[in-house]
Amino acid sequence: MTDTELRVSKIESGTVIDHIAGGQALNVLAILGIDGTSGEEVSVGMNVPSDRLGRKDIVKVEGRELSQDEVDVLSLIAPAATINIVREFEVADKRRVTRPDTVGGVLSCPNANCITTESEPVDSRFDVLEEGVRCAYCGTIVRESIASYIGTA
Amino acid sequence: MRHDHLISAKQLSRGDIEGVLDRAAEIAADPGAFAEAHPDTLLGLLFFEPSTRTKMSFGAAMKRLGGGTIDMGSVDSSSVQKGESLADTVRVIEGYADALVLRHPSEGSAKLASEFVDVPVINAGDGAGQHPTQTLLDLHTIRENAGLDDLTIGIVGDLKYGRTVHSLAHALTNFGATQHFISPESLRLPRGVRYDLREAGAEVREHADIEAVVDRLDVLYVTRIQRERFPDENEYRQVAGEYRVDVDLLESAAPGLTVMHPLPRVDEIAPEVDETDHATYFEQAHNGVPVRMALLDQIL
DSSP states (O other): OOHHHHTSOOOSSEEEEEEEETTOHHHHHHHTTOOSTTOOEEEEEEEEEETTTEEEEEEEEETOOOOHHHHHGGGGTOTTOEEEEEETTEEEEEEEOOOOSEEESSBOOSOTTBGGGSSOSOOOEEEEOSSSEEETTTOOEEOSOGGGGBTOO | OOOSOBOOGGGOOHHHHHHHHHHHHHHHHOGGGGTTSSTTOEEEEEESSOOSHHHHHHHHHHHHTTOEEEEOOOGGGSGGGGTOOHHHHHHHHTTTOSEEEEEESSBTHHHHHHTTOSSOEEEEEETTSOOHHHHHHHHHHHHHHTOSTTOEEEEESOTTTOHHHHHHHHHHGGGTOEEEEEOOGGGSOOHHHHHHHHHTTOOOEEESOGGGTGGGOSEEEEOOOOGGGOSOHHHHHHHTTOOOBOHHHHTTSOTTOEEEOOSOOSSSBOGGGGGSTTBOHHHHHHTHHHHHHHHHHHHO
């Protein structure tokens, strides 16, 4: 345990998302749909020193083990993130995020004329490209500022 | 071809296209032979945007195959006016018809509709997205006039909002056509279309002036600036009238140049061109019936 990790308290059980690029922690929470309203105990460390990333963010979610599908969507904004599943204060499983083929209901399409931006009973869906994502409905490709389209789907 | 839905030209292989065009040629040669091909078949027409050629030629095509049509009518006279979603509308009308032809102002609308119904959905234009059946009749016209092999085509005008362009450009990658894209800077091909063309192995050659390429073209495909799709009228005014094909321009073209236009035109092609051997756009519009007959014959 390093001094850096001690800045946010250890959790008994849940998920620790480490090696998030500095400044992206709140986007990580948004992309996971964690906004505090469902009572999770969440700790966030932002812009802490990191040998690998220079500065990194850390998110700890007490009492909730995130599934691989849930964390894979983080690859869009935090491809270097590592996921630690903690049980009884010990790391029970360590994973990396992998790029999914598609992400649904996470991003809103920036094309104001896309059918998914209207009052239709569908979630947005994006195919994940080598570089960026593409709306599965209108074909709009997003490469820059993907995080700015989070959470409004 | 056997697709449940026709949403995008990207679905169409060379074999699919040639299958439809071959059947269209058979139909054009002897339409009466297909007059009872699909009796008791009802085609649902859902046009949320104005249409003359596409709607009427689909209607004519279905009737000439022995079937009939039911028409949602204008948006103003339908439940859409009461706030009904597209998903609900198509789920209702699929109970009345054997296939749905959908035109809608939003990109992705046909794909969405196809996810809610079991009958085939044919995309008759989704905003600035795709218009695959126009592409089939465009390809039929090209094949009849210039041939699809070793084709060099110039596509001019509104390449950003022009859905016929997006579909045609992709379909032509099946034939290895050399494509030149001519437009103002602000109306160049959208990123998604460029991506698809490159993925299909096509080179995107872009120009600002028709004069730069007209002498090497087999086909000049002219499009209208899509005024209704501009978010800002001022942006439209800046590019309106940018291109005009007239007899002076065509003097430097090859004698066999085929000039096409999906219509309606505004002022992109001077009326004087209508009287030249280059003008093919009315024939192109007429080809909508046999090509859509062929398509319906395969889908239904």
